[in-house]
Amino acid sequence: MEFFPEDLLGAHSKLIMDPVHGGIPLFPHEVTVIDHPLFQRLRNICQNDILSLVFPGATHSRFLHSIGVMHVGERIFLSMVKSYLETRHYKSKTKTSNAQFYAIDYFNKVIRLACLLHDCGHSSFSHQFTHVSSIKKMMSHPDLFKKLWSNHFPDELYKSSPDIIEHEHYSIRCAYQLLQETDVQASGINPIDVLSIMETTNSTPSDLFCEHAEHFWEFIVGEKNTSAPILVEKLLSSIISGEVDADRADYMLRDGFHSSVTIGGFNLDHLLSNLRFGWAPTEPWLGLAVTSKGVSALEDFVYSRYQMYRHVYAHKTALGFDWLLREAINEVLEDKSITDYVQLCLTDLNEFRYLTDNYFWECFRNYARKKPASYSYCIINRIKLKHIETQYDLSDDQVELNKNFLAKKLNINGEDIVTCTMNARFSRIRENYDEMRVLVKDSISHQHELKLITEVSSFFNKFTDGTITHFYRKPNELAKN
Numbered sequence: 001m002e003f004f005p006e007d008l009l010g011a012h013s014k015l016i017m018d019p020v021h022g023g024i025p026l027f028p029h030e031v032t033v034i035d036h037p038l039f040q041r042l043r044n045i046c047q048n049d050i051l052s053l054v055f056p057g058a059t060h061s062r063f064l065h066s067i068g069v070m071h072v073g074e075r076i077f078l079s080m081v082k083s084y085l086e087t088r089h090y091k092s093k094t095k096t097s098n099a100q101f102y103a104i105d106y107f108n109k110v111i112r113l114a115c116l117l118h119d120c121g122h123s124s125f126s127h128q129f130t131h132v133s134s135i136k137k138m139m140s141h142p143d144l145f146k147k148l149w150s151n152h153f154p155d156e157l158y159k160s161s162p163d164i165i166e167h168e169h170y171s172i173r174c175a176y177q178l179l180q181e182t183d184v185q186a187s188g189i190n191p192i193d194v195l196s197i198m199e200t201t202n203s204t205p206s207d208l209f210c211e212h213a214e215h216f217w218e219f220i221v222g223e224k225n226t227s228a229p230i231l232v233e234k235l236l237s238s239i240i241s242g243e244v245d246a247d248r249a250d251y252m253l254r255d256g257f258h259s260s261v262t263i264g265g266f267n268l269d270h271l272l273s274n275l276r277f278g279w280a281p282t283e284p285w286l287g288l289a290v291t292s293k294g295v296s297a298l299e300d301f302v303y304s305r306y307q308m309y310r311h312v313y314a315h316k317t318a319l320g321f322d323w324l325l326r327e328a329i330n331e332v333l334e335d336k337s338i339t340d341y342v343q344l345c346l347t348d349l350n351e352f353r354y355l356t357d358n359y360f361w362e363c364f365r366n367y368a369r370k371k372p373a374s375y376s377y378c379i380i381n382r383i384k385l386k387h388i389e390t391q392y393d394l395s396d397d398q399v400e401l402n403k404n405f406l407a408k409k410l411n412i413n414g415e416d417i418v419t420c421t422m423n424a425r426f427s428r429i430r431e432n433y434d435e436m437r438v439l440v441k442d443s444i445s446h447q448h449e450l451k452l453i454t455e456v457s458s459f460f461n462k463f464t465d466g467t468i469t470h471f472y473r474k475p476n477e478l479a480k481n
Helices: 004-008 028-034 037-044 062-092 098-117 133-139 144-148 167-181 191-196 207-221 228-240 246-259 268-273 292-313 316-332 336-345 357-370 375-380 396-410
Strands: 014-018 022-026 275-280 285-291 386-392 417-424 436-441 448-452 466-473
Touching (some): 028 098, 037 062, 062 275, 098 228, 133 316, 133 336, 167 191, 191 207, 292 417, 316 417
Antiparallel strands (some): 014 022, 386 466
16 A cells, blocks of 8 residues: 555556557556456356357457456546546645545555456356356255355345345355455455445445545545445445446447447547536535536437447347357256256355356257257257347237237247347436436536436436347247147
């Protein structure tokens, strides 16, 4: 920590060249974390499961995405710090104390690590893995969480065992192991502070975090507040996981770049230059705020994400392959030896690091050689589902009715009609959304005030939550008749 001025100025030890962001500098303790086997496994997990079967360039990994999120997370935080430093220096003529700079440096490093580790618990084929019915059954076992933590319940992280285990819980478990074994405390960082701003945890930050939070609050507000640690923790968490966060900013740019589409692009520099720390002392509220001139950049961000979901993530052929992938995993798990090993991986981190895309690809190849009329064979040989039609916002009953209607119309067995549905959630920034506000300057008093986003822009009211459902016919290799 004694080298915080140099660290804030970018005195890093290594540089990773990223095709999306360019050079990404790393601190020595981050290099140690990245070199750990639990993090290196992310090299063998594709960011978008098997999207490359539709968009051939989309072979990028969770490994580089995680490093990219770390880079964007720092940019979000330090761009807001820079704006405040400029205001304090040129307008209020307020001096920034050493304690406040220490706090800025500490929180920057905590954010970087939390962003870096936010996806380290993803398993084979990313999100598709936990959507597989047989995997869901394994992960719903009541003793799984305790076994994952070696029968030692992490009281400092969770008040009770979660009912449903998701990849975020594995990210916390892997991050906990990584931070312990790489000894980030030697670099002045308390691991609990990194874990406390990641998803699913409800831990209490360290005394060091609370001390820095008080100084950071003074940096922003200019006065003391006993609620500072809680408010600052919530602010940092929103940078990692929020409606406009480092994760979404990176995957939209990265997925768009590697998929060779332009719809995922937005002006990150414009958005960052207009982000501010927003605080309302009477509530009190501390969170991300965007200036009124930056609302257009926020609109562009949300619209780009909307377009990516509709035209890339919910692409009719891509969702069809996702269905085949899930069925192929179920298929190979009929082998007891494979099921036993996957169950072992889900409870033992020493084995979990080997549970990557490559493991299942080899299982698919072995199964396909023995049984050509299989889902594995279709995945290996890129035999896709035949798309029939697409419907929007259908209820479960309507989906079933339409499925039966198509089967009758095509004169085929109802089991040969496959449906894939993707839920699109875009309505959060509407009505009383309070996690992010707009900083508006009054034209008469010239004072700034915080307003709800929908009070400034009607753009976000155009988006609603909905579903996209594709209907397919199974390939001849799998058809009943």
